[in-house]
Amino acid sequence: METTPEQIPFLDLWEASDDDEGMSDERWKEACREVRDACEKFGCFVVRPYDGVPRDVVEGLFRSMKPLFDLPLETKKKNTNPKPYFGYAGDSQVVPLYESFGVENATDLDASETFTKLMWPQGNPQFCQSLNSTSRKLLELEMTIRKMVFDSFGIGNQFDSHVRNTNSTLRVMKYKASPTSETAIGLLAHTDKNILTILCEDEPGLQVQSKRGDWIYLSPPKGSFIVIVGESLKVWSNGRFHAAKHRVVMNDRERYSCGLFSIPNDGWIMEVPAEMADTQHPLLFKPFNFTEYISFFYSKVDKPKENTVEAFAGISVN
Ligand SMILES: O=C(O)CCC(=O)C(=O)O
Numbered sequence: 064m065e066t067t068p069e070q071i072p073f074l075d076l077w078e079a080s081d082d083d084e085g086m087s088d089e090r091w092k093e094a095c096r097e098v099r100d101a102c103e104k105f106g107c108f109v110v111r112p113y114d115g116v117p118r119d120v121v122e123g124l125f126r127s128m129k130p131l132f133d134l135p136l137e138t139k140k141k142n143t144n145p146k147p148y149f150g151y152a153g154d155s156q157v158v159p160l161y162e163s164f165g166v167e168n169a170t171d172l173d174a175s176e177t178f179t180k181l182m183w184p185q186g187n188p189q190f191c192q193s194l195n196s197t198s199r200k201l202l203e204l205e206m207t208i209r210k211m212v213f214d215s216f217g218i219g220n221q222f223d224s225h226v227r228n229t230n231s232t233l234r235v236m237k238y239k240a241s242p243t244s245e246t247a248i249g250l251l252a253h254t255d256k257n258i259l260t261i262l263c264e265d266e267p268g269l270q271v272q273s274k275r276g277d278w279i280y281l282s283p284p285k286g287s288f289i290v291i292v293g294e295s296l297k298v299w300s301n302g303r304f305h306a307a308k309h310r311v312v313m314n315d316r317e318r319y320s321c322g323l324f325s326i327p328n329d330g331w332i333m334e335v336p337a338e339m340a341d342t343q344h345p346l347l348f349k350p351f352n353f354t355e356y357i358s359f360f361y362s363k364v365d366k367p368k369e370n371t372v373e374a375f376a377g378i379s380v381n
């Protein structure tokens with residue numbers, strides 16, 4: 064049977080909004096519905112370029128990423144972090160084309176300066192400025208989308224306390240081109256464990272798996288933002304949202320990307336809000352410590368590869 068190819072939604076969230084006035088109430092409500100719908104159906108959507116994140120901010124970061132990845136390996140390795148993928152990652156046999164740096168709380172100027180100093184002890188103000196401004200702008204976008212999610216369920220009053228229990232990390236990534244004429248895996252299929260991920264890329268390569276199981280190749284217009292629902296938000300939504308599985312597939316061009324990840328604070332006990340469970344939506348997750356879940360995920364204990372959060376904190380409903 065022929066089926067029509069699925070399309071990841073492209074949202075023009077700021078369509079028809081006045082720069083000074085922002086979004087009208089009406090438009091805000093509509094945007095909340097669009098965001099919720101995309102999170103439920105796909106766990107992923109694209110936000111088209113808009114003035115809130117000026118193009119030159121992210122482009123400035125992309126320009127300084129090549130010199131960053133060209134630094135000597137022993138310098139790059141100075142960016143250490145005990146959490147997997149939060150420091151420098153590279154030189155991996157599993158994903159040989161992939162390399163990345165995580166910068167925790169890069170929205171704080173101090174954190175951006177510390178990272179820059181580690182990489183360029185003589186200083187690199189342009190890089191530091193780009194890293195910090197991009198992180199701030201992407202976090203603003205993340206918070207707007209997160210607020211839309213809360214408002215879409217009528218619990219916008221819980222947004223501030225949620226934000227207080229979260230932090231953010233900026234990750235910059237480089238993927239080498241495929242070494243052969245065939246495509247090659249840049250990053251293995253996975254779901255993100257955090258709340259929301261906002262990605263920017265200079266070349267396409269990201270594929271998202273639909274609920275039906277098809278891999279959808281995303282090739283959004285330059286300057287767009289790809290939003291991915293993480294498992295923490297899926298839990299928060301009591302399973303209404305889909306944490307989209309995604310991967311990177313490389314062709315003959317190298318690729319740079321950066322992502323802003325909103326993340327539960329260490330030790331935070333994550334709980335489904337009471338408003339999200341009712342007779343039609345029985346409670347699917349018991350409260351759990353986010354840090355313990357991450358340790359479980361990366362531990363060697365026998366666990367399912369899929370639906371790991373269900374195995375850790377799921378309540379079975381019959
Ligand atoms: O490089 C990308 O576009 C995807 C990166 C990603 O999925 C991740 O870091 O979790």
Ligand SMILES: [Fe+2]
Nearest residue numbers: 253254255309
């Ligand atoms: Fe990811």
